[in-house]
Amino acid sequence: TQLLEQSPQFLSIQEGENLTVYCNSSSVFSSLQWYRQEPGEGPVLLVTVVTGGEVKKLKRLTFQFGDARKDSSLHITAAQPGDTGLYLCAGGRGADGLTFGKGTHLIIQP
């Protein structure tokens, strides 16, 4: 079974601070995706990374895929209250369904 472990599980910081959350696995994934989920809604895709070492930026969010395609990180610069939510990483298994981590619950306090 391929598992994705996310850390930290919970994170509460002040507005304006920077943060990094991690997604680690012992398995290689063909792709890795980051989702954000708000209460009562389904996950919304933020980014997909497919190449080892790949870095993608989405405004204040920077995503990195590890060289060995087993881990990834999400860095948020100058966090804002609107960034509050559950951040999920998910590994692609080819054509099959995604394998999700348990998520990082992020709270940005004004």
Place this chain on the structure above:
Amino acid sequence: GAGVSQTPSNKVTEKGKYVELRCDPISGHTALYWYRQSLGQGPEFLIYFQGTGAADDSGLPNDRFFAVRPEGSVSTLKIQRTERGDSAVYLCASSLDLRDTQYFGPGTRLTVL
């Protein structure tokens, strides 16, 4: 609508009852996925369809769970003899084709009393 829709949004049932959860994928999407998300957990893969056929149902927890997609569009997840442990949010996602981006619906929150 433009996105994946799921009905009902909430379902409360009693232990032992039968329930059906419906998913309307984005028009034209050939792949459809069902996931289950328990409280405090990430979504857990259940089953996916390519067209009308279930391509992989290895995530279904037991034979009380069954899903169909008879015309290659709408899908129904069926749960027989519900148990309290079935309580969760059931998420549906669709993608244009296999390996394409999956778009999720808002989920159906199932509560088994």
